[in-house]
Amino acid sequence: MAKDPIFSPLSKRSAALPADLKLPAVSGTTDTMLEFALRQRLRPEGLPEHALGRMETLVLQLARVQNGMSIEFDLLAFDSPQLVVFAADHGIADEGMSSLAPTMTEQMVMQLLRGQAPVNALADLHGFELTVVDAGMAKPIAPPSDTKQHGSLLLRKIGYGTRNLMLGPAMSTAQAVSAVHAGMDVVRHLPGNVIALGDVGVANAVSAALLLSRLCGVPLVDAFSRDDTETGNLDDTQHVKRVEKLSAAASKHRNAIGPFEALAALGGFEIAMM
Known part of the structure; x- marks a missing residue:
């Protein structure tokens, strides 16, 4: 079967953007202390670590994006969604x-x-x-x-x-x-x-x-x-x-x-x- 012409090596792809395209900076979400505090709060008493499975992964991801203190997540709510x-x-x-x-x-x-x-x-x-x-x-x-x-x-x-x-x-x-x-x-x-x-x-x-x-x-x-x-x-x-x-x-x-x-x-x- 012929190779799909849309394919090309990822390593050869240009990353250059037009000079007039100014993209906003995106800050990193890594926060070791926040991650530790959240994992402690997500661990139900009497259950093993990671008992929440995929839900824990999603909660952690959302928490990193919010990038706040762990106590603030008790107060999170939709604000004018x-x-x-x-x-x-x-x-x-x-x-x-x-x-x-x-x-x-x-x-x-x-x-x-x-x-x-x-x-x-x-x-x-x-x-x-x-x-x-x-x-x-x-x-x-x-x-x-x-x-x-x-x-x-x-x-x-x-x-x-x-x-x-x-x-x-x-x-x-x-x-x-x-x-x-x-x-x-x-x-x-x-x-x-x-x-x-x-x-x-x-x-x-x-x-x-x-x-x-x-x-x-x-x-x-x-x-x-x-x-x-x-x-x-x-x-x-x-x-x-x-x-x-x-x-x-x-x-x-x-x-x-x-x-x-x-x-x-x-x-x-x-x-x-x-």
């Missing part, structure tokens, strides 16, 4: 890579704003405030006028959908930089201490599959699985043809091997913002 859904269209949808009509991105956004999507019920149940961000939809979007609006709509449009990555890079470097900065700006101005992210966009599964394959070395046939909403109803022949198209697209962008290069060549505006 936020759910942010980024919406954008993908040029590769023109290649018939999705079973959804191109207009479905707009329809799904309107469902969110009308409170009719499943995620609205989850947000209401857990007290999350919903924000929908137009990251790059193909058409202008306006809040619904026929019903009460659920959540807020932010306009951060980078372009009217990405370009068809079968023909060239999905985004220019400038667009990709702008999208990353827009994502930072959206989150920076939201309240609260908890955030959940979501995305809406016809054919976004294609970009996600290409990025997963390019950055993590997953074969395209596995990255572009048939479990996704946009691919689950394909017969074998249709699915093989789509994978072959994606393989050709990956080969066209074989030199986009660094994370940012891959994002610009294969990604979407909503993915860049997230």
Whole structure:
């Protein structure tokens, strides 16, 4: 079997970022004293160490991220939790890579704003405030006028959908930089201490599959699985043809091997913002 053209040695991938992309510093989470104190508090009396299993690992990870004193974790609570859904269209949808009509991105956004999507019920149940961000939809979007609006709509449009990555890079470097900065700006101005992210966009599964394959070395046939909403109803022949198209697209962008290069060549505006 021929080697998947999307593969490349991880050691040879460029780590260079554009000069105008200023990423915020991320502080380390290692704290030996905090870790020791938390492990003592997570050990139920009379039970062996690590009795909580996977739950202990998750609690420790969250505690490290919070980076506070151990006593403060008795007082932790959701403070204005936020759910942010980024919406954008993908040029590769023109290649018939999705079973959804191109207009479905707009329809799904309107469902969110009308409170009719499943995620609205989850947000209401857990007290999350919903924000929908137009990251790059193909058409202008306006809040619904026929019903009460659920959540807020932010306009951060980078372009009217990405370009068809079968023909060239999905985004220019400038667009990709702008999208990353827009994502930072959206989150920076939201309240609260908890955030959940979501995305809406016809054919976004294609970009996600290409990025997963390019950055993590997953074969395209596995990255572009048939479990996704946009691919689950394909017969074998249709699915093989789509994978072959994606393989050709990956080969066209074989030199986009660094994370940012891959994002610009294969990604979407909503993915860049997230």
